Amino acid sequence: MVSRLPGLALRVCQGMPMPAVSPRRPHGQPADSAPPLRHDWTPAEVEALFDLPFPELLFRAAAAHRHHFDPAEVQVSTLLSVKTGGCPEDCAYCPQAQRYHTGVDATKLMSTEDVVEKAKQAKAAGASRFCMGAAWRSPKDRDIPKVAAMIREVKALGLETCATLGMLSGTQATALREAGLDYYNHNIDTDPEFYDAIIRTREIQDRLDTLEHVRDAGMKTCCGGIVGMGETRRQRAGFLRTLANLPAHPDSVPINRLVQVEGTPLHGTEALDPFEFVRTIAVARLLMPQSMVRLSAGREDMGDELQALCFLAGANSIFYGEKLLTTGNPDTERDQALFARLGLRPMHVSVDADGHDHGGTVHADIVAEAPAARSAGRPCAA
Numbered sequence: 145m146v147s148r149l150p151g152l153a154l155r156v157c158q159g160m161p162m163p164a165v166s167p168r169r170p171h172g173q174p175a176d177s178a179p180p181l182r183h184d185w186t187p188a189e190v191e192a193l194f195d196l197p198f199p200e201l202l203f204r205a206a207a208a209h210r211h212h213f214d215p216a217e218v219q220v221s222t223l224l225s226v227k228t229g230g231c232p233e234d235c236a237y238c239p240q241a242q243r244y245h246t247g248v249d250a251t252k253l254m255s256t257e258d259v260v261e262k263a264k265q266a267k268a269a270g271a272s273r274f275c276m277g278a279a280w281r282s283p284k285d286r287d288i289p290k291v292a293a294m295i296r297e298v299k300a301l302g303l304e305t306c307a308t309l310g311m312l313s314g315t316q317a318t319a320l321r322e323a324g325l326d327y328y329n330h331n332i333d334t335d336p337e338f339y340d341a342i343i344r345t346r347e348i349q350d351r352l353d354t355l356e357h358v359r360d361a362g363m364k365t366c367c368g369g370i371v372g373m374g375e376t377r378r379q380r381a382g383f384l385r386t387l388a389n390l391p392a393h394p395d396s397v398p399i400n401r402l403v404q405v406e407g408t409p410l411h412g413t414e415a416l417d418p419f420e421f422v423r424t425i426a427v428a429r430l431l432m433p434q435s436m437v438r439l440s441a442g443r444e445d446m447g448d449e450l451q452a453l454c455f456l457a458g459a460n461s462i463f464y465g466e467k468l469l470t471t472g473n474p475d476t477e478r479d480q481a482l483f484a485r486l487g488l489r490p491m492h493v494s495v496d497a498d499g500h501d502h503g504g505t506v507h508a509d510i511v512a513e514a515p516a517a518r519s520a521g522r523p524c525a526a
């Protein structure tokens with residue numbers, strides 16, 4: 145039997161209206177009180193946010209969250225590894241890099257039929273976005289029509305589509321967009337200053353170039369990284385500052401807590417203080433107030449209390465389903481119980497007949513206040 149998050153099937157499939165009463169912003173706070181989105185954060189400003197007393201930081205982040213979103217709503221994505229392992233890159237955290245002995249077997253690209261079956265299951269279980277990942281440095285041109293077919297069929301199920309396939313050329317990005325791809329995930333992963341300690345086989349500039357191709361093709365960007373890789377607080381601030389100072393804030397910002405996999409160079413790294421992880425979420429929310437901040441890898445080892453703190457700090461998206469790409473994620477029953485315990489609801493997303501998605505990313509009145517959000521390619525509210 146397929147389990148599902150309460151209420152989601154109706155919300156996604158039938159485009160049910162949002163609740164009439166929505167605590168998106170504190171009582172009495174006028175709509176025009178949100179400061180404009182910034183892309184000029186200095187290191188000192190971001191570090192000062194990290195250094196705030198924990199309750200003050202959480203209060204500010206929660207206020208920013210409520211201003212732009214319903215804090216009871218969490219966007220739900222499901223991941224599928226459509227091509228696993230055998231990757232030529234050297235990312236020190238990654239179980240799929242061929243050069244490390246992690247026990248992950250390399251597979252060929254899955255068939256479209258099998259991907260669609262998994263997407264149907266994800267939708268039935270309550271996901272609104274389906275993200276297809278491939279362990280590639282970059283796709284070969286001959287792979288693009290195969291991935292495009294998957295995107296078209298997943299989109300036809302009424303799901304938002306996302307892919308993460310490595311570096312893309314401008315032509316490849318356009319072809320994926322034309323197939324109906326809504327989001328492209330490509331992470332900067334860490335502070336440019338710490339980057340060389342983690343990845344040597346491609347430059348951070350290569351990643352920024354891919355993000356530019358994705359934006360130019362008209363897709364939404366999903367871009368974040370990993371914390372707990374041995375970076376300092378200053379470098380965590382540098383990582384978030386780099387994201388916030390991009391030409392457009394990423395529409396989704398996945399914050400992964402390192403999943404330590406035996407065989408990778410980062411296995412055995414000292415674990416990050418959980419409160420420092422919550423601070424990272426809170427600062428991401430403050431720097432990129434209109435973005436979806438995703439509590440990504442690492443949830444399997446987090447208690448409900450830590451996840452609740454992350455939602456309080458402004459996280460409003462998760463990966464849902466027993467598996468990430470190759471590692472574990474909380475099982476769906478545990479997430480359903482967590483949502484029920486915290487009074488959270490899956491975020492309403494509908495995909496119309498033309499394949500345009502209408503997500504809960506920003507409220508219509510907020511869009512009107514912030515034209516920058518539109519130029520960043522965010523969906524208009526339904």
Ligand code: SAM
Nearest residue numbers: 237238278279280308309310331400402403441
């Ligand atoms: N190969 C493509 C690429 O690197 O862009 C797409 C897949 S890659 C696995 C996507 C992201 O997963 C990485 O950028 C990284 O942020 C995250 N990731 C990979 N291994 C992880 C780990 N052990 N812990 C946390 N996040 C991880």
Ligand code: DTB
Nearest residue numbers: 277308398440441468469470471
């Ligand atoms: C992202 O930032 N996190 C996801 C998604 N984008 C593709 C991947 C997490 C992978 C964790 C390790 C694994 O399962 O292999």
Ligand code: SF4
Nearest residue numbers: 231233235238241279
């Ligand atoms: Fe390859 Fe992506 Fe893993 Fe790096 S993160 S080794 S590029 S699959």
